[in-house]
Amino acid sequence: MKGKHATIASTLLAVLLPLLPGLAQEVPYALPSTTILVQVEVEQQQFYAGPYAAFAKKMLNIDVRQEDEVSCSLVSARLVPVVEADAEAWYSCDLENSSLMSLNAQGLVSLGNTGAPVQWRFPAPDKADFSYTGFAEDKKTVTRVEFRSEITEEGDTLRVPIEHKLLVDKTFEEKAAEAASKVISLRLSRLNIASGDTDASFSGEALPAALKELEQAQNEYLSLFRGYTVKRRFSATFEIIPRRDDKILRYLAFRLTDNGPVADGSKGVPFYLELEPEASEGLQGDTPDRKKARVIYYRIPAICKVSLTQDGKVLLQSRLAVYQFGRESIYPVNK
Numbered sequence: 001m002k003g004k005h006a007t008i009a010s011t012l013l014a015v016l017l018p019l020l021p022g023l024a025q026e027v028p029y030a031l032p033s034t035t036i037l038v039q040v041e042v043e044q045q046q047f048y049a050g051p052y053a054a055f056a057k058k059m060l061n062i063d064v065r066q067e068d069e070v071s072c073s074l075v076s077a078r079l080v081p082v083v084e085a086d087a088e089a090w091y092s093c094d095l096e097n098s099s100l101m102s103l104n105a106q107g108l109v110s111l112g113n114t115g116a117p118v119q120w121r122f123p124a125p126d127k128a129d130f131s132y133t134g135f136a137e138d139k140k141t142v143t144r145v146e147f148r149s150e151i152t153e154e155g156d157t158l159r160v161p162i163e164h165k166l167l168v169d170k171t172f173e174e175k176a177a178e179a180a181s182k183v184i185s186l187r188l189s190r191l192n193i194a195s196g197d198t199d200a201s202f203s204g205e206a207l208p209a210a211l212k213e214l215e216q217a218q219n220e221y222l223s224l225f226r227g228y229t230v231k232r233r234f235s236a237t238f239e240i241i242p243r244r245d246d247k248i249l250r251y252l253a254f255r256l257t258d259n260g261p262v263a264d265g266s267k268g269v270p271f272y273l274e275l276e277p278e279a280s281e282g283l284q285g286d287t288p289d290r291k292k293a294r295v296i297y298y299r300i301p302a303i304c305k306v307s308l309t310q311d312g313k314v315l316l317q318s319r320l321a322v323y324q325f326g327r328e329s330i331y332p333v334n335k
Contacts, residue, residue, distance in 0.1 A: 048128035
C-alpha cells in the first residue's frame with residue numbers, strides 16, 4: 001500500500017515550498033481543492049427601430065417593430081475544473097528525504113496588482129445610426145409670395161407680387177414620404193431591369209451586379225422604416241467553489257440578463273450548477289490521526305456528476321474530480 005500511497009500523494013498533494021535535497025526541513029503545504037469554472041459565451045441582439053416606423057404601414061404597407069429592443073441568449077458553455085490550495089487544510093511536515101516531496105505547485109497562489117488597464121466586459125450599446133442611408137437633407141426650399149404696393153403715374157395703386165425663396169425644416173412625415181418614394185422607385189427600377197423593360201441593356205455579369213446594387217440601396221432606405229439589428233458576442237467566466245459541508249449541492253452559476261451574464265442579482269434567467277458525488281465505497285484510505293508525526297496528509301478526489309441547468313433542464317453535464325468531497329488520508333514517512 002505504501003507504493004500506491006506514495007504515487008497518490010506525489011500526484012495529488014499541493015506543496016508551496018520545495019525541500020532542499022538531503023536536509024531536514026519543515027515544509028508547509030495545503031491539500032488541494034477544486035474550483036469549477038463556468039465559461040459561457042452569449043450573444044446580445046440590440047434592435048433599433050427605424051425613425052419612420054410609424055409610417056411604414058401607411059406608406060409602404062409593411063408591418064414593422066415600433067420600439068427598440070434588446071435580448072441576450074446563451075451560445076455555449078464549458079465546465080473547467082481547476083485545482084488550488086484549500087485555505088482550510090494547511091499542514092507542515094519535517095522530512096529528511098525530499099524525493100517524495102518533488103510535487104507540483106498547485107498550492108502556490110499568487111495575488112497582486114498587474115497594473116493592467118481596466119477593460120469593461122459589457123460595453124454600453126451604441127446609439128442607432130441611420131446615417132449610412134445618405135438621406136440627410138433636413139431642409140427644403142419653399143417659395144413665399146409677398147405683395148408690395150406701388151403707385152403708377154396715373155396715381156393708381158397696384159399690388160406687385162414678389163417671390164422669396166427660403167430654406168425651412170422638413171416635417172418628419174415629409175422626410176418619411178421621401179424615403180418611401182425612394183424605396184418604391186428602386187423597386188420599380190429593379191423590376192424593369194429584371195423584366196427587360198428598360199432602354200438600358202445589360203449583358204454578362206452586368207445584370208446581377210445592377211440588381212444587387214439596387215437591392216442594397218433599397219434595403220438602406222427600408223431600414224429607416226423597419227430598423228436594424230446589431231449582434232454582439234460576450235464571454236464570461238464564473239467561479240463555483242463547492243464546500244464539503246454544504247447540505248445542498250446546488251449553486252447559482254450566473255444570471256442571464258438582457259445586458260449579458262452577471263454573477264448574481266434579482267433580475268435575469270438563473271442558471272444553476274448541480275453536483276452529485278458518485279458512490280465511493282470501494283475507495284479506502286488510512287484514517288487520519290492528527291497526533292501522528294512525520295506523516296503527509298493527502299486527498300483522493302471524489303468523482304462527481306456536474307450539471308449546468310436552467311429551469312430544471314440539463315444544458316451541460318460532465319464528470320469532474322472534486323478534491324474537497326473526497327477521502328482524506330495519510331502517508332507515514334521517515335519512520
